[in-house]
Each structure stands twice: as structure tokens, then as C-alpha cells.
Amino acid sequence: MTLFSLIFALLIEQVRPLPVQQVVQLPLRRLSALLIERFNDGQARHGKAAWWLIVLLASLGSAVAYFLLWHLHPLLAFAFNVAVLYLTLGFRQESHFFTDIHLALRMGELDRARALLAEWRGGQYHEASSSEVARLAIEQALVAAHRNVFGVAFWFIVLPGPSGAVMYRLARFFADEWGQRADIEFGDFGRFASRAFEVIDWLPARLTAASFSVVGDFEDAVYCWRTQAMLWPDKASAILIASGAGALGVKLGMPVHESGEIVERPEMGIGDEADADYMQSTVGLVWRALVVCLLMLALLGVAGWVGR
Numbered sequence: 001m002t003l004f005s006l007i008f009a010l011l012i013e014q015v016r017p018l019p020v021q022q023v024v025q026l027p028l029r030r031l032s033a034l035l036i037e038r039f040n041d042g043q044a045r046h047g048k049a050a051w052w053l054i055v056l057l058a059s060l061g062s063a064v065a066y067f068l069l070w071h072l073h074p075l076l077a078f079a080f081n082v083a084v085l086y087l088t089l090g091f092r093q094e095s096h097f098f099t100d101i102h103l104a105l106r107m108g109e110l111d112r113a114r115a116l117l118a119e120w121r122g123g124q125y126h127e128a129s130s131s132e133v134a135r136l137a138i139e140q141a142l143v144a145a146h147r148n149v150f151g152v153a154f155w156f157i158v159l160p161g162p163s164g165a166v167m168y169r170l171a172r173f174f175a176d177e178w179g180q181r182a183d184i185e186f187g188d189f190g191r192f193a194s195r196a197f198e199v200i201d202w203l204p205a206r207l208t209a210a211s212f213s214v215v216g217d218f219e220d221a222v223y224c225w226r227t228q229a230m231l232w233p234d235k236a237s238a239i240l241i242a243s244g245a246g247a248l249g250v251k252l253g254m255p256v257h258e259s260g261e262i263v264e265r266p267e268m269g270i271g272d273e274a275d276a277d278y279m280q281s282t283v284g285l286v287w288r289a290l291v292v293c294l295l296m297l298a299l300l301g302v303a304g305w306v307g308r
Contacts, residue, residue, distance in 0.1 A: 001078055002157055003297050009085035010149075017092035024087060028170075032177050042187025047178065051193050055170045059163040066161025077161070084162035088169040090148040094120065098141045098279070105130055105276040127257035134274040135252050138282050142244040143237050145286045146208040147172055147201075150293070154204040157297065168204075171197045198236065205236040208289070209243035215288035216247020224269050228253075231266035238268075245269020247285055250278045 018024070031054065039050040062084060070077035097120035104113035113133045114125040121140055125133065151172070155164030171193070178186075179194025213221035224246030225239055232238030232253070245252040245268045253268035272278070 001074070001081065003294065005078060005081035005085055006089075006153055006156070006294065006297075008082045009089055010091065012082070012086055013089060013092055017096075018086060018090065020090060020093045024169075025173075028173050029177070032174070036178075036186075036189070040186065040189045042185075042189060044188040044191045047189035048192035050189075051174055051178075051196060055167055055174070055196075058170055059159070059167040062166045063159070063161045063163035066163070081162050085152070085156065085165055088152050088156075088162075088165040091145075093148050094144045095141070098137055098283075101133065101137045102276055102279040105134060105279070123259045125256075125258060127260075129257075131273045131275060132256045134276060134279055135254070136256060138244070138248075138250070138274055138279060139237075139241050139252050139268075141279075141282055141286070142212070142240050145289075146205060146240050149290065150208040150211070151201055151204040153293065154207060155200070168200060171200050201236050205239060209239040211289040211293055212240070212243045212247045212285060215292055216244075216285055217249055218247075220249060220270055221246035228266065228268050232268065242268045244282070244285065245271075248278055248281050250274050250281075 035050045035054065039046045066077050066080055069080050097116055101113045101116045101120075104110070104116060110130055110133070113130070114128055117125050117128070117133050117136055121136065125136070128136070152165045152168050155168040156162060158164050159167065174190075174193040175197035177193075178190030179197065181190050209221075209225060213225070221243045224242040229235070229238040229242040232241065241252055248269070249271035251267060251269050251271060251273055253265045255262050255264050257263075
């Protein structure tokens with residue numbers, strides 16, 4: 001059931017992409033605002049309490065609902081899994097930015113590609129070259145593919161029912177919404193959310209990086225992972241970008257023009273300069289990695305069935 005739930009949810013999401021801002025992000029932001037109003041006095045321990053209250057209750061609630069539906073009829077439990085995955089997974093949640101940037105670079109519309117990149121990542125890229133735009137888009141796509149698909153799928157497989165998918169999605173949301181805030185009024189309320197997501201994402205990020213390595217240039221991917229990932233400030237993003245760059249044979253990282261200044265960044269990957277062709281290769285890399293993961297899940301399911 002786990003494999004088929006993932007496949008069905010991915011197919012539905014490809015045919016009818018979820019309007020994630022209205023259906024997922026907006027309600028979560030309202031919930032976040034309510035929690036901040038009720039709990040936030042600038043202390044980390046109250047942020048921890050709010051995080052546990054929502055994430056634990058939602059995860060346990062989804063597991064209980066799954067088992068109740070299973071006892072009524074397995075098809076109801078299957079439909080519940082697919083529905084929750086449809087809300088938590090998301091190949092198409094950000095891929096339209098990548099596709100539009102890729103098309104703009106192909107058509108020579110650099111200004112449009114810069115504007116799309118700014119809308120996707122934030123910041124301004126008026127002076128970015130076409131190679132810089134391609135570089136940043138590939139980096140964003142590698143990290144987004146993990147956080148929107150591979151990370152959710154990992155915890156969905158590990159925990160009962162759809163509770164793992166719910167946990168990962170909420171943990172990521174609160175890490176972005178609370179953990180990134182540094183204003184004095186907010187205090188240390190988001191510290192625990194940031195650290196909790198680092199723990200939750202530690203193993204899935206490394207498994208995703210390993211899958212990029214397997215379906216690409218394995219030797220270069222592992223080399224870049226081992227020697228370059230330590231130079232990047234965000235460790236989870238670092239291993240995804242380094243392994244992905246090595247697997248593709250492209251140079252990522254490096255200084256870029258962003259928001260009117262040159263942002264110094266370490267070099268990630270080896271090979272050629274990024275361009276629209278490597279953006280197309282990135283799509284292939286992600287899809288191959290997903291297929292390999294689904295095949296592995298299928299083999300594990302067959303092995304478990306045979307061993308009974």
C-alpha cells in the first residue's frame with residue numbers, strides 16, 4: 001500500500017497540481033500566527049512547547065485516523081494516505097519556476113529568467129549572468145526536490161500511516177517560518193523549530209544525496225560530497241548541492257550577483273559552467289533518482305511478501 005499510495009499521489013499531483021499557497025501555506029501561516037500570539041514571549045522553551053503541541057498532535061492524529069479507516073476498510077485507509085500525500089508532497093509546487101526559467105534561458109530572455117528567479121528565491125538578480133541564473137536555479141531545484149518529495153516520502157515510509165509525511169511537512173514549515181526569523185521581537189522562539197528540522201532531515205538528506213550519486217556520475221558526486229559540502233553554511237543543502245553537482249558534472253556555488261552586490265560562495269561540483277542544458281539534465285537526474293527509490297521500495301515490498 002505504501003508504494004501505491006506514493007505513486008497515486010505523484011500521478012495526481014502531476015495531472016492536477018495542488019494550489020499550495022491557498023490550500024496549505026495560508027492555513028499554516030494562520031496557525032503559525034495564532035501560536036505566536038498565544039505562546040511567544042521570546043523564550044526558546046515556549047517555541048519548543050508550541051512545536052511539540054502541533055507537530056505531535058497532527059502526526060498522532062493522522063496515524064490514529066489511518067488505523068481507524070483501515071479497520072473500516074483498507075481502501076479508505078489507502079485513499080486517506082493518497083489525500084495526505086497529495087497535500088504534503090509536491091513535485092509541481094516549485095517546478096514551474098524551474099521550467100519557466102529554463103524556457104526563458106533557452107529563448108534568450110535573460111531579464112525574464114532573472115525576474116522568475118527573484119520571484120522563486122527572493123532577492124534581486126538584475127546583474128546576474130545566464131550562467132549564474134542557471135546555477136542558482138539548479139541549486140534551488142536540487143534542494144526543493146528533496147524537501148518536497150524525497151524527504152516527505154522517506155518519513156511516510158518509516159512511520160505508520162501518513163504520520164511521517166505530516167511530521168516532515170510541518171517540521172519544514174515551522175523551520176522556515178520560525179527558524180529563519182532573527183528579529184529582536186521574535187526572540188529565540190524559533191530556535192527549537194530550526195534544530196528539530198535539522199535532526200529530522202539529517203538522514204533523508206543523505207539518502208537523497210546518495211540517490212543522486214547512484215543515478216549520476218557516482219565517483220565525482222561522492223568526491224564533491226566529501227570535499228566540498230563542509231564549506232557550505234547549510235549542511236543539509238550542502239550535501240544535496242555538492243552531490244547533485246558532482247553527479248551532473250557541473251559547477252555550482254561560486255560568487256553570484258544578488259541584490260546589488262556580489263555574494264561570495266564556495267565552489268561546488270566539478271566540470272563545466274551551468275547553462276540551460278544542465279538544467280534539463282537536472283530534471284533527468286531527479287526523475288531517475290525518484291524511479292530508483294520507488295524500485296527499491298518495490299523490491300523491499302516483494303522481499304517482505306516472499307519472506308512471509
